[in-house]
Amino acid sequence: MKTRYPFALASTLLGLLLFTSCTNLKSAVYFNNIKNTEFSKKIEQLEPIIQPNDLLNISVSSLNPAASEIFNVSSSSTFRNASATSSISQVAGYLVDTDGYIQFPFLGNIKAAGLTKKEFQNVIKASITEQKLLLDPIIDVRYLNYKVSVLGEVARPSVLTVPNEKLTLLEALGLAGDLTIYASRNNLLLIREEGGKKTLTRIDLTTDELFTSPYYYLKSNDIIYVEPNKTKIANASAARQWLPIVLSSLTLVVVSIDRLSR
Structure with a gap:
């Protein structure tokens, strides 16, 4: 019977450790x-505000597809696709520069930063219409990043x-x-x-x-x-501080009881 005491003591100490580490439901x-x-x-x-370093896809359409096509040749910008392999990829789009502008075909520099997508679409549409480059153009702006x-x-x-x-x-x-x-x-x-x-x-x-x-x-x-949460922090802290002491004490108790039982 005496030889069972070390195992009972070990089970009790283990149960106490598990009990103190339980998370409140x-x-x-x-x-x-x-x-x-x-x-x-x-x-x-x-709606989010366009900011510097945003990468935008801008498409222009109208009743004259051939005339619209000249506005849909965007430059390729390099950016880091961090959601998959973190590899560098070439993506066709307009990168908003640090001053908040993009370079758009026939329209030149257009301020994009500080505007919503809808506001920016209206700016491009107004510029194309005022210069009589297209009739009733439809502008679509999407984020690529x-x-x-x-x-x-x-x-x-x-x-x-x-x-x-x-x-x-x-x-x-x-x-x-x-x-x-x-x-x-x-x-x-x-x-x-x-x-x-x-x-x-x-x-x-x-x-x-x-x-x-x-x-x-x-x-x-x-x-x-x-x-x-506090449970993880407490467990991590307690484990570092008490685990060596508990293991040493448990070993000492087991050895002592084993010797006394002989």
């Missing part, structure tokens, strides 16, 4: 205590490219493999830069506030940082 669940709900408030979808970064306590931290220019915070977390069990769900950090100004916003995923928040939809170049 409420802190690990999204949107606690939410029942069937319909949100009538319209979520604000602010619309991306969002997800960092921290997620399964796959990554930079996500968004071809449809529309992504919710929850979709971004899903594409990054979801939050880990050690993620702080009530204190996500959203970093957003517009017009040279950075804003930092804290987001709580344990409530339903996100569904009516202006941060429900993300914008290009947004960065989401997911902090580790």
Whole structure:
């Protein structure tokens, strides 16, 4: 019977360690205590502002396809496709320079930075119409480098490219493999830069506030940082400090009991 004491002691110590490392259920669940709900408030979808270093695809069409074609020969710009292999790729598009301009065929330098896509489309359309280059032109502007970064306590931290220019915070977390069990769900950090100004916003995923928040939809170049929760920090700290002591003590107890049992 005496030989069982070391194993019982080891089991007890292991159980205590596991008990102290348990994560509170409420802190690990999204949107606690939410029942069937319909949100009538319209979520604000602010159109992103074009910024320097944005890569744009601009297409022009009209009733005269041949005349429109001369506006659709864009230059090739080099940029880093960070969502896949992080390799350098040549992409046909217009790179907004550091002064906020692009060089457009027949129209020359056009200021793009500081405008929404719709505003920029109207600027190009007005210039073409005023110079009588096309009749009733249709302008389409799309981002080629619309991306969002997800960092921290997620399964796959990554930079996500968004071809449809529309992504919710929850979709971004899903594409990054979801939050880990050690993620702080009530204190996500959203970093957003517009017009040279950075804003930092804290987001709580344990409530339903996100569904009516202006941060429900993300914008290009947004960065989401997911902090580790107190459990992970405490476990990491405690493991470093106590594990060597516990193992040494356990070894000493086992050796002592073994000698006394002989």
